[in-house]
Amino acid sequence: MSFQLVLDYLVSPAFFHGALITLLLTVTALVFGIVAGLVIALLQEARFAPLRGLALVYVWLFRGTPVLFQIIFIYNVLPGFGIRLSAFLSAVIALSLNEGAYMAEILRSGLRAVTRGQRTAALALGLTRGGVMRHIVLPQAMRIVLPPIGNQMIGMLKTSALVSVVAVEELLLVANQTASANFRYFEALSAAGIYYLALSTIFMAGQAWLERTLDPKRSRARKQRRTGLKALIPTVDIR
Amino acid sequence: MTRDKPLIEAVGVEKRFGGYTALKGCSMAVAPGETVVLIGPSGSGKSTFLRCINLLEPPDSGSILFKGKEVGRDFASAVRLRREIGMVFQNFELFQHLDAAENIMLAPMKVLGLSRHDAHDIALGLLAKVRIRDKADSYPDELSGGQQQRVAIARALAMKPAVMLYDEPTSALDPEMIREVLDVMADLSAEGMTSVVVTHEMGFAKRAADRIVFMEAGEIVETRASADFFGGAVGARARQFLDQILH
Numbered sequence: 001m002s003f004q005l006v007l008d009y010l011v012s013p014a015f016f017h018g019a020l021i022t023l024l025l026t027v028t029a030l031v032f033g034i035v036a037g038l039v040i041a042l043l044q045e046a047r048f049a050p051l052r053g054l055a056l057v058y059v060w061l062f063r064g065t066p067v068l069f070q071i072i073f074i075y076n077v078l079p080g081f082g083i084r085l086s087a088f089l090s091a092v093i094a095l096s097l098n099e100g101a102y103m104a105e106i107l108r109s110g111l112r113a114v115t116r117g118q119r120t121a122a123l124a125l126g127l128t129r130g131g132v133m134r135h136i137v138l139p140q141a142m143r144i145v146l147p148p149i150g151n152q153m154i155g156m157l158k159t160s161a162l163v164s165v166v167a168v169e170e171l172l173l174v175a176n177q178t179a180s181a182n183f184r185y186f187e188a189l190s191a192a193g194i195y196y197l198a199l200s201t202i203f204m205a206g207q208a209w210l211e212r213t214l215d216p217k218r219s220r221a222r223k224q225r226r227t228g229l230k231a232l233i234p235t236v237d238i239r
Numbered sequence: 240m241t242r243d244k245p246l247i248e249a250v251g252v253e254k255r256f257g258g259y260t261a262l263k264g265c266s267m268a269v270a271p272g273e274t275v276v277l278i279g280p281s282g283s284g285k286s287t288f289l290r291c292i293n294l295l296e297p298p299d300s301g302s303i304l305f306k307g308k309e310v311g312r313d314f315a316s317a318v319r320l321r322r323e324i325g326m327v328f329q330n331f332e333l334f335q336h337l338d339a340a341e342n343i344m345l346a347p348m349k350v351l352g353l354s355r356h357d358a359h360d361i362a363l364g365l366l367a368k369v370r371i372r373d374k375a376d377s378y379p380d381e382l383s384g385g386q387q388q389r390v391a392i393a394r395a396l397a398m399k400p401a402v403m404l405y406d407e408p409t410s411a412l413d414p415e416m417i418r419e420v421l422d423v424m425a426d427l428s429a430e431g432m433t434s435v436v437v438t439h440e441m442g443f444a445k446r447a448a449d450r451i452v453f454m455e456a457g458e459i460v461e462t463r464a465s466a467d468f469f470g471g472a473v474g475a476r477a478r479q480f481l482d483q484i485l486h
Contacts, residue, residue, distance in 0.1 A: 120295060121332035121391075125346040125398060126322030129314075135349055140336045216336050216378060 001186055009178065009191035018174030019195040025088075025160040025170060026199075029095035030153060036096055037103025044108055055104070062101035068162050070094045075166040091163035099156060106148045110141035143214045150207035154200050171195055244307060246271045246433050247324075247402050252291050252301035254284075261287045263457040264301065269402070269435060274428040276444040276465075277437045279454035280480055285437040288454065289404050292435065293317075293324045306401075322350060325395030329407040331387040333379040339366065339390045340375040343397045350398065358397075365393035369423050385416030389423055396427075403427065405436040439484055445469050453477040 009015050043055035062070065075090040085093070114137045122132040164173035175192035179185040245268035254262040262284045269275055277285045290296040292303060294310065294317040303310045303320070310320050333342050343365055344358035353361070366372045369389035371382075379387055388408055395403060405424065409417040421440060425447040428434050438444065444451060444465065451468040453461045453476070461474050473481065 115332075117328060117330055117332045118334060121326075121328060122334070122345075123318075124293060124295060124321055124324075124326040124328075125394070126318055126350045127346065128318055131349055135345060136334055140334075143336065216338065 002184075005184060005187040006190045006194075009175075009188055010194060014174050014178065015171070015191055015195065018169060018171040018192075019199065021088075021169055022157070022160050022171040022195070023199060025091060025095065025163060025168070026153070026157045028092050029099055029160070030156055032092065032096035033099025033103050033152075033156070034107075034149075036100025037105075037107050040100055040104035041107040041111065044104065045111070059101045059104060062098050067094065067098045067159060068165065070098055071163055071166060087163075087166045087168045090166060091160075091168050095156065095160065095163070099152065102152060103149070106145050106152070107141075109148075110145035111137065113144045114140045139214075143211075146207065146211055146214065150203070150211075153203045153207070157196065157200055157203065244271075245269060245304070246273075246306060247292065248304040249288070249292055250302050250304065252288065252298045252303070254287055254291060254296060255299050261457055262291065262298070265291075265454070265457070265459050266301075267452060267459065267462070269433060271401075271433055272431040273449045274432075274434040274436065274447050275450045275452055276448040277435065277452050277454060278439070278441075278444070278477075278480070279460075280483075283454040284457040285454050286406050289326075289406050289435060289437055293321050293326060293404060295321075295326075322398060323401045325392075325398060325400035325403045327388070327391050327395055327403065327405045327408045329410050331379070331384070331391045331411070333387055333390055333394070335379050338376050338378050339371070339382065339393075342379070342390055343394045346394070347397050361397055362393070365396050366390070368396070369393045370419070383416060384412045385419045388412065388416075388420045392420075392423055392427075401433060403432055403434045405434065405438065407437050407439070409438065409440055441481070441485065453480065455480070 040055045040058055043051045046052055046055075071091060071094040074094045075085070075087060078085060078090070118136055118140075119132050122136045123129075127135065160170060161172040164170055164176070167173070171192050175188040179188035248266075248268040250266050251264045252262050252266070253260070253264050265284070265288050267275070267288075277288065279285050287296060291298045294303060297312070297317070305320055305323065310316050333339075334345065337345065340359060340362040343362035344355070347353040347358040347361055348355060363372065363375060366375055369392055371386050371389055374382060374386060374390070377386075379390075382390065392403075392408075408424065409420050412420065417440065421443045424434070424436070425443065428447040434447075436443070436448070448465040451463050451465055452459055453463075453474075455476055460476055463472060
């Protein structure tokens with residue numbers, strides 16, 4: 001057991017690069033997952049029944065099969081149809097499509113939580129449909145979906161390790177390869193674990209910060225503090 | 240009272256929901272400054288009629304006239320009409336993510352394009368008018384039902400509407416809070432705010448209404464001047480309904 005070696009791995013370009021790939025995978029898959037989820041959530045609310053059917057099939061398919069299966073399927077089966085994608089791109093597509101199925105449910109619950117009455121009240125004030133969405137529905141829905149999306153972020157960070165099966169040079173693959181060269185599993189995996197914990201800590205802090213920012217009552221406290229401070233500072237007329 | 244040209248008028252409004260006919264050709268004209276109280280059994284179409292007036296429910300046939308002009312059927316015309324008409328709902332429907340002042344400021348800022356500063360001044364003025372100036376920073380879930388409904392009234396007033404529509408504004412309130420809301424509404428009517436009120440509060444009708452309109456089964460059964468109505472000039476069906484709600 002060598003802590004020096006753990007430290008060496010932590011600062012080595014290979015591990016740093018692996019962590020970077022993991023972060024990149026997680027963030028892109030989340031972004032595209034949210035986009036896919038939003039599309040599916042809106043399809044689920046569509047008036048045209050076949051569109052709702054399409055959304056149902058999507059969720060059924062991607063929630064009903066293992067994400068590992070989806071990764072391998074996209075990487076290995078699509079080339080048979082002439083679609084040749086890099087391992088990284090296949091991985092992002094698989095993770096995004098899978099994430100979309102879960103995000104759809106989360107986003108739909110958020111949109112549904114803003115009652116019809118609130119939308120009606122906003123319309124009665126003379127807002128347009130777009131205005132109702134922007135000023136009434138989305139700000140309230142965001143606060144509702146944030147905790148479950150934070151959960152998905154952390155989940156995605158860990159799920160991204162699965163793409164090592166299609167040889168994307170992410171953190172776990174780097175650690176495993178390093179260890180199998182010299183059998184120093186403890187050191188290599190410890191370094192990878194530290195990176196994972198560091199990344200999930202950053203995500204958690206980001207989520208907590210966003211939740212505080214979006215909580216109106218806390219922003220009121222901030223407003224009051226600010227005006228309180230202003231009262232303490234003698235006003236200077238700069239004109 | 241003087242019979243001016245109607246400010247807002249519904250002509251032959253029909254509304255169907257699937258196979259069910261909620262309104263069977265309802266017509267009503269409201270003069271500037273007039274307060275009309277709509278009464279009738281539940282399911283008689285009062286609320287639907289009110290929502291047709293500001294086109295929250297588009298009528299299947301018939302038309303809405305505002306200041307003598309027929310309002311178009313397109314969404315943009317409906318939006319323009321709603322900017323002139325304030326509406327208050329049974330369940331208040333305050334925006335939960337905004338405090339009382341911000342609830343009032345939203346439409347003046349986002350619809351009329353007022354600055355935050357000007358909108359805030361308007362909000363504080365209106366909160367004083369509905370007698371809860373000290374609740375400007377409170378969020379809806381920190382207010383009582385009566386306070387929430389008064390904020391909702393202030394929110395509607397912030398658009399300087401020509402007409403106010405009230406859809407059972409006290410039905411969701413505890414008895415001790417009904418009075419504070421009705422007082423605000425009666426004051427507005429006394430100041431000349433043109434109002435259409437769906438309510439079961441006959442005390443309010445007696446105090447503030449110029450006219451009483453009785454609806455049943457999607458039809459306007461009778462329309463009476465308030466003094467006549469409370470003087471006993473009431474048809475048989477309206478009488479029966481009154482006996483029921485007054486026990």
